[in-house]
Amino acid sequence: MIDGIVAKTKGIVHGKGPITLVGGGQATPQDLHKALTLAPRCVAADGGAALALAAGIMPEAVIGDFDSLSPETRRAIPAGHLHLIAEQDSTDFEKALTRIAAPVVIAVGFTGGRIDHQLAALHTLMVCADRPCVLIGAEELLFLAPPRISLPTERAEVISLFPLAPVTAQSTGLHWPLDGLDFAPGVQSGTSNHATGPMTVTVDAPALLMMVPRRLLAPVVAALGAPDAQRWPRQAE
Known part of the structure; x- marks a missing residue:
């Protein structure tokens, strides 16, 4: 158990504070840096590593099936930071979120672009209800x-x-x-x-x-990640 959060898969990244997760959707380096001011540790979901590198940030872990991770981006990341999850029953967002144990995750790059990807991200929020996560969108959280x-x-x-x-x-x-x-x-x-x-x-x-x-953003992250915050229980596997 990490800060009251029980992993339903084997954890890769563990933290006592908020963690930033970056995806390959529509986002800017400014969005990423805004998240990092509150959650300075950066994890990437598959192709989100490209946005992290473009913003001058080396993700401490890249998690996914790597189908959208370009060879150039992959070569720029130390091998020890790469965590291949080959199964195809979940999205890269879910693969990454279920392997981060933190009070709250700030997710950048999971909105915009293809509608099916956006719907999948919202589905993941519900599937992973026991893992508080806030998505930064172009207009809202x-x-x-x-x-x-x-x-x-x-x-x-x-x-x-x-x-x-x-x-x-x-x-x-x-x-x-x-x-x-x-x-x-x-x-x-x-x-x-x-x-x-x-x-x-x-x-x-x-x-x-x-x-x-x-x-x-700051009040939402504080409310979701507070030690005494009410949380949803983990769904039965």
Whole structure:
């Protein structure tokens, strides 16, 4: 057990603080450096190593099936940093996330580009609900809502919620309260809500995506990674 997190696969990277994970999606070196200010250790998922190197960062581990890792990038990385996971039942994001034991992971380069890749990333957040992870997108942050989270949102800031499975929630600090709503795909979502001030959301299942402004990265990371943060249990294997 590492800081209350139990690995469901053999761990490769272990840390007591936040860790940055970089993927091969749409992101900039500035995005990566923003993440590294809060989570200075860098791990790459397969082709995400190219973005890390372009930003002047040598990832301490590269995890994946290496189908998108160019020969040039591979030659630039010490062999001891390369961790080949050959199975094809999971994405590189899931391969990497399940092998990082940390209070919270900041993920850069897992949004934008192909829609199927983005959907797969959101699927991974739910599959790995016991591993808090926040995605940095071009316009907002995305993460799976924990059992309870409070954030210093400001009046009129857009807060969107989208269910990946049936789920209910309660809230304070939102213009349209979540109480009494039965969220489910194709039934009820919560996009384009907005804050009336500081916000608290309580959720009954690991199935609700939250999207909040990028300026909240530090508070989100602090809330998800706090020692006393409420977490979802590991899914049965």
